[in-house]
Amino acid sequence: MSGPQVSAAGRVVVGVDGSASSTQAAAYAAGCARRRGTGLLVVHVTPRKAADGAAPMADRDIREQFANSATRLVQAAADGVRETTGLTDVTASVVEDYPVDGLLDLSADAAMVVTGRRGTGGLPGLILGSTAGALVQHARCPVIALPDDCATPDGPPPSVVVGVDGRGGDDVVLAFAVAEAAARGADLRAVHAWRDVPLESAVGAFGPLVDWSGVEAGARRLLTEAVGPVRRGSPGVRIQEEVLRDTPATALLTVSAGADLLVVGHRHRGRLARLGSTTNGVLHRAACPIAVVPIPG
Structure with a gap:
């Protein structure tokens, strides 16, 4: 005991x-x-x-x-x-x-x-x-x-949402997310947000001259490449890829509304380090349960 x-x-x-x-x-x-x-x-x-x-x-x-x-x-x-x-x-x-x-x-x-x-x-x-x-x-x-109230959502089929940021460690986060989706009989919605606020501020008036469609196309390639291995390894799970021009926290909060689970990664940065802005933002504001997956290294 x-x-x-x-x-x-x-x-x-x-x-x-x-x-x-x-x-x-x-x-x-x-x-x-x-x-x-x-x-x-x-x-x-x-x-x-x-x-x-x-x-x-x-x-x-x-x-x-x-x-x-x-x-x-x-x-x-x-x-x-x-x-x-x-x-x-x-x-x-x-x-x-x-x-x-x-x-x-x-x-x-x-x-x-x-x-x-x-x-x-x-x-x-x-x-x-x-x-x-x-x-x-x-x-x-x-x-x-x-959250305070984690009742099972009514209406749409169950879904698991996972954030993909394009940096190392996405494979660990996606593996956990697809396993949860499979266990729940749920769809998996893989989300990548590509809005770069500092870049948009830096280009300022030159923004209309930037090939934003090219930036978005690159973001879609990134997401497809990240999701590819888990898609091939879990043919029984329906995986949707969603690329949004928004900040990561806002995008994940939007897509996860009504979801069964939101999955995000977290990189350990030392004992005294704070949570990353995305993880911190969704933890305080999302209405569904949130899985935080540690990323080694």
Whole structure:
């Protein structure tokens, strides 16, 4: 149930804290696990130690109370997932660590981590930029961050949207996106936005003389070349290529309206670096779940 030996071992991981957001995240994570044919690890992360200055006996009492409460909480969450989703391969565990660090350690072996966009894993009520923000920024596996309401869209067939930026790492992001589309029986919409605001500002009055149609044609070639390998490798998935003259965040927000999932890549830039503008923009504004896929190097 608890201890430092907890391993995600290819499972889908979700942190719970007793909040409605984490309950929703656990149910969503169960769906991800079922589609992937893997198990679900439900964890609650507790602080390593009691508050500074506590008396030794009080400290032991507090730790015992914390442990019992955490065990009941995570077990109840796991039981709830089994009952509401029918998934049987569900493991409950208490992890003694700081919330972000505990979930980041599990991400080393996990298939993915699911988090409520406003934070789970032991710290309720936090806005993006704390637990959820740190996870999408530093996790070593894909992280799916959920909006407040992640109900399945009604109406059109299911779709997965993926952003393709034309730089190294698109293959990793596309591989995750096409796998999610296949598992969901969804179409995949690969989006590349080619608007270059600094360039447009630089050319100024000379803008009408620029061959923008040539720029767009180059963007279409780029997208087709990037999508080619996953198209050939996943003939059962219908893939649409969409090139938009817009900023990446705005284009992805537009196309993903009503989608089941939006997939973007994130390049790790060091412990203190911030999220890229596109990832940060869609995380705060998209209405659908967002998968952030780490790009090595």
